[in-house]
Amino acid sequence: MAGGRVSSRSSSNSHGGLYNKTKCSCGLDAIVQTVKKGQNIVSRFYGCPKWPIFERDTTIAELEMRNKFLEDKLKIMQGQREKMEAVHQMKEELSEMRTELIKCSRNENNLFMALLFSWVFLP
Numbered sequence: 001m002a003g004g005r006v007s008s009r010s011s012s013n014s015h016g017g018l019y020n021k022t023k024c025s026c027g028l029d030a031i032v033q034t035v036k037k038g039q040n041i042v043s044r045f046y047g048c049p050k051w052p053i054f055e056r057d058t059t060i061a062e063l064e065m066r067n068k069f070l071e072d073k074l075k076i077m078q079g080q081r082e083k084m085e086a087v088h089q090m091k092e093e094l095s096e097m098r099t100e101l102i103k104c105s106r107n108e109n110n111l112f113m114a115l116l117f118s119w120v121f122l123p
Contacts, residue, residue, distance in 0.1 A: 024048040 022030040030046035 022046050024050075026050060 024030045024047075026048055028049050031049050032044050033047040033051065035041055035043045035045065
């Protein structure tokens with residue numbers, strides 16, 4: 001994003017002094033830069049000479065924040081997966097228990113019938 005340096009103006013003003021270069025808030029001389037994206041593409045503006053460094057640092061910070069967000073999301077999803085696996089295992093155990101209960105119920109009915117027949121047919 002860096003453009004050429006702003007040239008100093010050497011003509012005098014009405015007070016007899018020289019025009020100063022445009023200064024950035026960081027104290028360095030501002031440079032002319034060009035917009036490379038968006039509606040104002042190709043427009044020129046004064047910018048900080050450190051801007052590419054700030055932009056890179058900002059991009060790194062944004063990527064680190066995005067990475068942290070994705071890591072947190074991954075931890076949450078892993079926790080949910082573990083919970084879902086536990087629920088699935090509980091469902092399997094419940095199914096096995098129902099099967100055992102049905103078998104026990106059948107055995108109980110068979111035993112009851114055997115006892116009833118033994119009373120009826122055996123003196």
